[in-house]
Amino acid sequence: MFKKTLHIGTSPHIIGGSSTDQIMRNVVFALLPVAAFAVYTFGLSALLLLITALASCLLTEYFLNRWIDKSSPLSDWSVTITGLLYGLTLPPHLPLWMVFVGGVIAVALGKFIFGGLGYNVFNPALVGRAFIQAAFPVAITTWMAPFLPDRFSHIPGSTLTLPFLKPVYDITSGATPLSLMKFEHHTTDTYNLLMGMTSGSTGETSALLILLGGLYLIARKMMNWRIPVALLGTVYLISTVLHWSNPDIYPGGLFMLFSGGLMLGAVFMATDMVASPITPLGATVYGIIIGIMIYVIRVWGGLPEGVMYAILFGNAVSPHIDNFIRPRVYGTGKQWSKS
Amino acid sequence: MESKPKGKLAGFFHFPQGDGLSTDEFIKGLWRENPVLVQVLGMCPTLAVTNSAINAMAMGLATLFVLVMSNILVSSLRNVIPKQVRIATYILIIATFVTVADYVIQAISLDVHKALGAFIPLIVVNCIILGRAEAFASKNGVWASFMDGLGMGVGFTYALLLLGFIREILGSGSLFGISLFADSFQDWVIMILPSGGFFALAGWLLLFNGLKLRKKQAQPEQTREEVLI
Numbered sequence: 001m002f003k004k005t006l007h008i009g010t011s012p013h014i015i016g017g018s019s020t021d022q023i024m025r026n027v028v029f030a031l032l033p034v035a036a037f038a039v040y041t042f043g044l045s046a047l048l049l050l051i052t053a054l055a056s057c058l059l060t061e062y063f064l065n066r067w068i069d070k071s072s073p074l075s076d077w078s079v080t081i082t083g084l085l086y087g088l089t090l091p092p093h094l095p096l097w098m099v100f101v102g103g104v105i106a107v108a109l110g111k112f113i114f115g116g117l118g119y120n121v122f123n124p125a126l127v128g129r130a131f132i133q134a135a136f137p138v139a140i141t142t143w144m145a146p147f148l149p150d151r152f153s154h155i156p157g158s159t160l161t162l163p164f165l166k167p168v169y170d171i172t173s174g175a176t177p178l179s180l181m182k183f184e185h186h187t188t189d190t191y192n193l194l195m196g197m198t199s200g201s202t203g204e205t206s207a208l209l210i211l212l213g214g215l216y217l218i219a220r221k222m223m224n225w226r227i228p229v230a231l232l233g234t235v236y237l238i239s240t241v242l243h244w245s246n247p248d249i250y251p252g253g254l255f256m257l258f259s260g261g262l263m264l265g266a267v268f269m270a271t272d273m274v275a276s277p278i279t280p281l282g283a284t285v286y287g288i289i290i291g292i293m294i295y296v297i298r299v300w301g302g303l304p305e306g307v308m309y310a311i312l313f314g315n316a317v318s319p320h321i322d323n324f325i326r327p328r329v330y331g332t333g334k335q336w337s338k339s
Numbered sequence: 340m341e342s343k344p345k346g347k348l349a350g351f352f353h354f355p356q357g358d359g360l361s362t363d364e365f366i367k368g369l370w371r372e373n374p375v376l377v378q379v380l381g382m383c384p385t386l387a388v389t390n391s392a393i394n395a396m397a398m399g400l401a402t403l404f405v406l407v408m409s410n411i412l413v414s415s416l417r418n419v420i421p422k423q424v425r426i427a428t429y430i431l432i433i434a435t436f437v438t439v440a441d442y443v444i445q446a447i448s449l450d451v452h453k454a455l456g457a458f459i460p461l462i463v464v465n466c467i468i469l470g471r472a473e474a475f476a477s478k479n480g481v482w483a484s485f486m487d488g489l490g491m492g493v494g495f496t497y498a499l500l501l502l503g504f505i506r507e508i509l510g511s512g513s514l515f516g517i518s519l520f521a522d523s524f525q526d527w528v529i530m531i532l533p534s535g536g537f538f539a540l541a542g543w544l545l546l547f548n549g550l551k552l553r554k555k556q557a558q559p560e561q562t563r564e565e566v567l568i
Binding site: 095136137139161164166167 | 520522523524525527528529530532534
């Protein structure tokens, strides 16, 4: 076990062995089934969207790092995750130029400005999506129906819109389960939600595949399981209790769990290692805060879906959570450390 | 920046040394000490009313007028204003000209007046104007103060216009209310919203700071401090 040479250095002395790019590569593996199912559900437009999202993020990262003379910026795979996640949160037939703009914003404003990997305050993919949501509110809330028969032979006109022009929609549009719930009080079957038979953002439809990806990462100890568990538990608990109090107004717990971007957000976005708290208790508190925010925005807010803003909010408070919840330094008293 | 505290009216018609026209006092407001892009002052009107080029121009010109007039008046009265009540006096002088500007804008275009809303009366508390009165006009001659006010005002106006251009072109596809592209243009709603003001300002600051940095690196060691100011 012991090496013959004596290493002198500061803590940590025990190192886990898994490197950044190893973890990041596994997250990409966990995302691949989700992306494959997205392409199967929405066809060519989803494929083009994912490629554009990846390309815009990778290119931005590459050129910005070239600009400040930082070597091999792409080899740690982190920007691949950003691009993939960013693409998976967008509606499948969003114009490709908007996808590109958001990808540049995601990496430049969400990551590079703060100092690159390890310094970003917010999840870069969500920063890009939030920008697109604020800049093009109509385009990002127009959904495509899933499993269209001509999805592999026909590219929707809106996907190929020229830069700076308004998209024209020439295919059947769909409504997400959440907007159906919010505006028409129609609940979608839980089985369809679980299997991804619904309309929605590119990668959010199949709750099952996202959960499997999450379980893979948790099994390999590459994800803090407390965050998704606390987040999903909070949403389920609140919605079950309120549904029990008045089923006409409040949707049920399972519907809330499997609809919209909650699964994707809870498993892959809220768990962003940089933008979430470090301590176990902090991670739990962080998950609970995001869960409460999601429920508040979804049920009492103006938007049908609030996962993105809730996670960005959670990112914003996570340094404060870290500040309030500190592990006891070994050998000191049991009191809470006063900052 | 020489002050001549000889008599009460000394320096009223005093032209400073040098080229005699105080061109430097004018030029410094355009670039080296630009109130928005270098000093980052007056952020409230800068971010709030630049959602279209016409609003930005109206705001810039109103501020330019108030700045020049208050600088002239403060400078000519600088030896009679008691030190203890100088800020109150400056505010009174500025408020007078803001009232004038308010009514003039109302007379020219009621639409612009409505669009600018509370931000016209708020010129009174614009820190650029009070700052120039306190830091420059109260210590310099009338001509130099006039040139200083003009330079700062023009610098403020063009900085606002730069923001207004970007935000109106991207946000509504038009410039000064004239549609630039056909109806098919996709508006970037965010650029009209307050957050768009921050994005546009940040972009221009990035550009100008980058240019300054390049200039600093190109210049010899001796004059570096000046550039950094």
